[in-house]
Amino acid sequence: MNSFSFYENNQNIQIAHRGFSSLYPENTMIAFKKAIKKTKMIELDVAFSKDAVAVVIHDDTLLRTSNVGKIFPLKKDSHIDEFTLDELKQLDFSSWFDKNLKLQTISTLEEVLTFCKKKEVYVNIEIKDLTLSPFHKKAVKKIVKIIDECKMSKSVIVSSFVSEYIIQLNKKYKHIKKAFLCENINTLYLLEFLLKYNIEAFHCSDEIVEEELVQELLKHGIYTCVFTVNDEKRKEELFSWGVKGVFTDYLN
Template identity: 25%
Template sequence: MHARVAAASTAALLGGAVLILPTSPAHSVTGSGGPVVVSHRGASAYAPENTLAAIDKADDMGFRWVENDVQRTRDGVLVVIHDDTLTRTTNVEEVYPRRSPWKVKDFTAKEIARLDAGSWFGRRYAGAHVPTLEQYMNRVSRNHQKLVMEIKNPELYPGIERQTLKLLNNAGWLDADHLRNRLIVQSFSPASVRTVHNLRPGVKTALLGTPSVADLPAYAEFTDQINSSYTSISTGYVAAIHAFDGPHGKPLEILTWTVNDTAAARRVAGYDVDGVITNRPDVVRRALSAY
């Protein structure tokens, strides 16, 4: 174990009472020296989450990084939606009243395309659709945005990692520039993250959650980031993450979620996180610029 790893691990176990900074620069997500702001499911406080409208809103507000969730339909089409059911963010119960429990995996892409994924958020977004991942990538590319992509519920969709990477490749997102600067693939499933890394080692990956410091060496073999809820981290824990080198020879990073107010944004910036995932990117940007 490196000396900086041992020291940072001790700090984490002490609840952040001691801060040992890593010997390598932490903020390599953007190279800016400060936390990057990532629009969670697009600018989801201002437009319906995971829709094209939400990433367009983030673009209009001047935010380059967006985050999304990927699942798969019954006929094998990748779509962008957070829940494994369609009920919360679409009118599926009205359109298909006899199809309970309305799981994404039980509907074809054509059936999902019929749904209204915007009216729940507000009348002005009536008629917005659940986008396919192909449609979503076309829009992100058009907007010159960068993407944190979550593979959601991979246990429901065997082979989704390979399928996702194939689509990304076809969309031009696995070239050197995108791999270096514009793409992160994450999941709550360590097995899914490992699969992505094994299939395409050049892809920057992230494990969602707050694993113990003792488990970090194993995860650092195949993930570049540990992306944790802001309520579960401390200065010491972030220092412990930064003390380990990931599979590309750089210190592990942390993007923390879901930070939506000024106080929380300033608190996690004080922890030295690399990025903040937020529904309200404008609020976080103001908080960090004045910090």
């Protein structure tokens, strides 16, 4: 199994969870720009606009992180895939976090990857669960196309809680590194699944990670990264277990 190069060549990695999200609005360009002053790897989330553009956002609706109600008061639905990119670009994605910040609009995946390519930054792209959206069957193909067009295939690892997306990557896009996201673990089948689909990394919640599991996966060349870890002592403990990286809102 070929490892994701950034994991292979580095230890005790702090991965900026949605950018530097403790100090700046998550998944915005300012959060990414500030994060890379502290780390060489960021994490972001991807969904799709109504006109099939991959955009960087965590939630499946716009309510929490934008002023959608103010700009589009007559829209009945605030789901991402009900808005075109042009409509999404009209929204304010920073004031909910800090009204004194310069306006931040939504970013496309292409925009962020182009920035990361220039800055030599590594990226964990999480594909959101799009099972109920029109883009469920198209998501992996579209995202890989953007990665390849941005010449970022060696600097990206793609993760998802949706096993179908990971299986698609293994079947059709073997040049893309993969991580399986997990919050509930069945250790009996986990290793079998990871090995069967040539998955390079296991990204799990802090609530379920165990030192024995981390060590067992390492024997098979599979790295473990843990989310979301904001306590410094806990970070140190996880690194001592052999955890490769932690997703964190707080970068030191």
